[in-house]
């Protein structure tokens with residue numbers, strides 16, 4: 001079992017140990033409050049004892065892999081295979097485009113131009129610009145990420161051949177390459193005078209999870225489960241290779257719209273995974289755990305679980321659980337939210353790092369073992385209502401009311417007149 005972090009028993013407030021309402025009502029709210037007194041007792045003790053008690057649902061300690069029987073419609077075949085060996089192996093078969101040969105990086109701009117052709121801008125982030133490209137040898141679609149040297153804050157010394165240093169992002173992508181189809185593959189990289197260019201596989205047709213969610217407002221639980229599971233597989237692979245991603249969020253997850261395969265991208269904030277605390281911030285603040293804001297340090301694994309909790313919440317609710325980095329967080333849950341899903345989110349979003357589940361606990365959580373509802377399918381994107389359509393509808397309705405109103409008035413006048421004449 002993965003190592004866990006425990007705090008002294010008897011500490012007050014554990015969101016994970018709170019009882020969960022039997023069924024989500026129209027609106028279920030949970031107030032999480034981290035008091036200063038509680039958090040002063042916050043220590044980390046690597047331990048292999050069972051996770052904190054969760055009264056409603058089984059934990060990793062009493063859940064076995066034999067229960068992992070569901071087969072979500074949206075999970076690719078390769079991951080269904082690996083799903084069955086979830087507890088017996090930490091590595092997953094490599095599928096997808098990862099078999100493309102990985103070239104050695106170099107300083108030659110001409111070589112890059114001979115091998116690849118860059119096209120339209122795919123996305124622009126804080127660190128680089130990503131272009132849709134093509135590998136000229138076989139027309140393979142690639143993504144070319146250009147990162148300016150001055151934007152790179154983390155480097156590693158290159159052992160060979162020239163002894164120069166390379167960006168941490170390239171080093172980490174090399175560490176996680178192959179062995180997991182849910183992680184984007186680095187195919188090639190180039191060192192230019194003022195920048196580095198990373199050539200990665202580009203799934204087609206694809207969309208980042210942020211846009212995917214936004215277009216549908218929120219995702220049904222079964223669809224979210226399939227995506228979340230693949231992200232878990234990717235994170236576990238990273239950890240097994242000693243890599244901490246540090247920026248797990250929908251924008252950094254690419255979804256193949258044809259196969260529903262997920263790819264974890266953007267290792268720009270990643271670093272080596274270690275058991276000791278990190279004291280440097282890297283990533284997106286809204287996905288960072290509370291211990292960072294309180295103490296300015298965090299542990300890699302519990303911080304990853306926190307960001308996974310935020311991700312899951314965002315998928316099923318369509319909004320972030322926390323509007324800003326505050327100590328009192330109001331988690332409002334959308335209607336129809338299953339108690340299992342609520343429990344998993346609340347467990348991952350435990351304010352104290354020691355209360356959060358391990359990755360294995362998350363894999364073994366009942367919500368991830370729930371079978372998809374029959375006929376589950378991906379909802380189509382929601383088309384925003386055109387303003388003109390709304391106006392004309394309004395006009396039409398208004399016209400109908402005027403028509404009836406005038407008719408009624410005319411009738412009344414006629415009736416009155418008739419009555420007067422008759423009288």
Ligand SMILES: Nc1ncnc2c1ncn2[C@@H]1O[C@H](COP(=O)(O)OP(=O)(O)OP(=O)(O)O)[C@@H](O)[C@H]1O
Pocket residue numbers: 122123124125126127128129130143145184200201202203206208251252254265266267268
């Ligand atoms: N391999 C890829 N295939 C398809 N699209 C991609 C790929 N890599 C990146 N993108 C697109 O480009 C966008 C930016 O990429 P990336 O997150 O790697 O850049 P960044 O500068 O590190 O961004 P940030 O500032 O958010 O960390 C992504 O959100 C995604 O839409």
